[in-house]
Amino acid sequence: MNKMWFPLSALSRREDLAPVETAASPASAIPIEAPLNPPPAAKPTPLYCTWTLITGMTGIFVAEAVFAFGKLGHDFAPSLRSLIFFGALNRELLALPGGWTRLFSSTLLHADDTHLLYNMIALYLTGRVLERMVGGAWFFSLYFLCGFCGSLASGFLGDPHSVSVGASGAIMGLMGAALVVAFKLPSGIYRSRILRGIGPGFVMSLFPQVFSAGKHVDLSAHLGGAVCGVVLAGLLSGTWNKQEPLPLWESIGKLAAFSGIFIFLWSAAVPAYAYGHNRDLAAQMAPPDSLPKPFAKAVAQSKALVEQYPNDPHVLFCRAVAYWQAGNLAGGERALRKALGEGEILDLFYGKSFKTDLQLDLAEILLQQGRRTEAKETAKSLCEGRPEDDVAAKLKKLKLCE
Numbered sequence: 001m002n003k004m005w006f007p008l009s010a011l012s013r014r015e016d017l018a019p020v021e022t023a024a025s026p027a028s029a030i031p032i033e034a035p036l037n038p039p040p041a042a043k044p045t046p047l048y049c050t051w052t053l054i055t056g057m058t059g060i061f062v063a064e065a066v067f068a069f070g071k072l073g074h075d076f077a078p079s080l081r082s083l084i085f086f087g088a089l090n091r092e093l094l095a096l097p098g099g100w101t102r103l104f105s106s107t108l109l110h111a112d113d114t115h116l117l118y119n120m121i122a123l124y125l126t127g128r129v130l131e132r133m134v135g136g137a138w139f140f141s142l143y144f145l146c147g148f149c150g151s152l153a154s155g156f157l158g159d160p161h162s163v164s165v166g167a168s169g170a171i172m173g174l175m176g177a178a179l180v181v182a183f184k185l186p187s188g189i190y191r192s193r194i195l196r197g198i199g200p201g202f203v204m205s206l207f208p209q210v211f212s213a214g215k216h217v218d219l220s221a222h223l224g225g226a227v228c229g230v231v232l233a234g235l236l237s238g239t240w241n242k243q244e245p246l247p248l249w250e251s252i253g254k255l256a257a258f259s260g261i262f263i264f265l266w267s268a269a270v271p272a273y274a275y276g277h278n279r280d281l282a283a284q285m286a287p288p289d290s291l292p293k294p295f296a297k298a299v300a301q302s303k304a305l306v307e308q309y310p311n312d313p314h315v316l317f318c319r320a321v322a323y324w325q326a327g328n329l330a331g332g333e334r335a336l337r338k339a340l341g342e343g344e345i346l347d348l349f350y351g352k353s354f355k356t357d358l359q360l361d362l363a364e365i366l367l368q369q370g371r372r373t374e375a376k377e378t379a380k381s382l383c384e385g386r387p388e389d390d391v392a393a394k395l396k397k398l399k400l401c402e
Contacts, residue, residue, distance in 0.1 A: 049136045050127030053143065054120050057167060060108050060268070061116050067275065069282040071289075075112035079288070080163070083109060084348055085278040086271045088163040092351055094155050103151040104267035109165040119167045122201065126171060129194055130178040134236065137253035139174075142232055144260030146173020146225040153224025161353065168205065169221035173229030175202045180233035202226070281345060284311040291315075299325070306335075313339040313346050317358065329365050336362040356382060356391055363400055376400050 061076075064086060068078040078086070084093070087105025094102060110116040131139040150169015158164060175198050182194040205222055271278070286309040292298045295318075298305070302318040309315045316339035323331035339358050340346070346355050359378055366375035375398075382391060383401035395401050 045132055047124075047127055047131050049140045049143075050124060050131050053127075053140075053167075054123060057108055057110070057120065058116065061110050061113070064109065069279065070287050073112070075114050077112035081282060081285070081288075081349060083111070083165055084163060085274075085282070087267065088165045089151055089155055090163040090351075091155050091158070091160045093163070093348070096347055098270055101267040101270045103148060103155065104263055105271065106151055106154075106165050107147040107167050107170055108264065108268060110167070111165055115166060119171060122171050123167065123174070126174045126178055126198060129198070130174055130181065133178070133181050133184075135250070135253070137250060137257045138236065140260060141253045141256035142174055142177050142229060143170045144256065144264070145232060146170045146177075146228045149173065149228035150221035150225030154218050154221040157224075158218055158220040161351065164218045164221060166218070166221070169218075169225030171225070172202070172205055172222045173225035173232075175205075176226045176229035177233035177236075180230055181237055184237050281348070285309060285345065285349070286312050286315055310338075311342055311345070313342050313350055313354070313358070316342075317361075320361065324361075324365065329369050333362065333365050333369075336365065353388075356387070360391065360394055364398060367398060367400075 064078045064082065065072055065076050068082040069085060070079045070081065072078060080088075084090075086109055087102050088109060089102045089106035093099050110119065127139065130142070134142070147167065147170030150172065154164045154169065178194060178198050179202060182191050185191040185194075206219075206226060286305060291305075291314070292301050298318045299321045302315065302322045305312075305315045306319045316335045320332040320335035320339070323329070323335060336358055340355070340362065346358075359382060363375040363378040366372075366378060379395060379398075379400040382395060387395060
């Protein structure tokens with residue numbers, strides 16, 4: 001189980017999208033000889049919430065494949081652009097209008113069919129225990145709140161240059177909650193089966209780099225969801241009357257569950273409503289596999305590319321470099337200004353670092369034309385912010401902030 005990272009640099013001029021690796025599923029840690037069923041005296045209840053979540057996320061993944069922009073990759077993987085359109089999470093994307101919905105929509109998306117399969121197995125194996133222990137309302141509330149906490153941790157503590165999708169922050173919270181609630185049970189075989197079954201997978205998913213190839217696992221989301229699940233389950237257990245089969249405050253659990261359903265539906269509706277507009281944006285961008293590699297080849301072919309994709313900032317940047325290398329500073333200036341004018345595409349797909357590169361290059365071209373005042377105005381927003389070390393060094397070298 002994991003929450004997937006995708007490097008945003010895949011959309012820049014410098015790198016290709018690295019392959020997404022899959023961490024070991026917690027399902028593999030559950031002993032086959034120790035089924036996690038309730039005690040014989042307890043009557044098994046249907047797993048309505050667990051199966052609803054599994055069915056819903058499977059349906060959403062099918063929609064990802066059907067409505068994807070461009071070709072599907074290996075294992076029915078939608079492109080990075082598609083995932084961003086559909087609601088993937090990133091710190092910069094959160095700051096865009098309506099970006100808050102990505103805290104929830106990202107937990108409904110998956111990177112490919114293997115990613116979905118591992119997460120749904122983990123959800124089922126945890127749900128068959130926890131939903132029967134706390135009831136459907138509290139189970140869904142825990143899922144919703146842990147997913148939210150995982151997304152918050154990912155958005156504000158994770159890699160700002162990557163985007164993230166997956167339900168594992170929520171599932172980690174459910175696993176943590178199941179381990180805490182298990183101690184409410186009398187010491188015996190059922191409690192030990194829960195701890196032996198869920199515990200190893202929980203630990204493995206908290207430390208994916210130790211136990212598996214966790215290069216593209218969103219550890220911040222795992223930690224955020226896990227901490228939330230443990231804390232919430234501790235609060236429930238602390239107020240749980242031992243004579244009652246379910247936790248107290250069921251009405252609060254139902255309110256949280258219905259609120260979660262409404263917010264999930266709203267978050268899913270936002271990209272659905274904007275699908276037509278996003279499809280038009282995607283049509284203005286060169287498909288990743290159509291851009292020549294290495295970068296020098298793309299520069300050499302930039303004239304033909306810009307005729308086909310005149311609004312793609314990446315293509316326009318290649319054209320600007322070609323003009324610049326040919327000594328046509330006015331042409332390079334025009335191409336860079338047009339690239340910077342494609343604000344929506346820049347904000348969604350290329351991020352702040354690429355936009356910063358465009359501004360620096362434009363300022364340098366203006367300096368070479370003897371237009372220092374305009375160059376300083378172009379770089380003004382960079383000087384007023386907190387630029388990264390390499391940007392600050394270039395600003396100092398060009399004396400644009402003096």
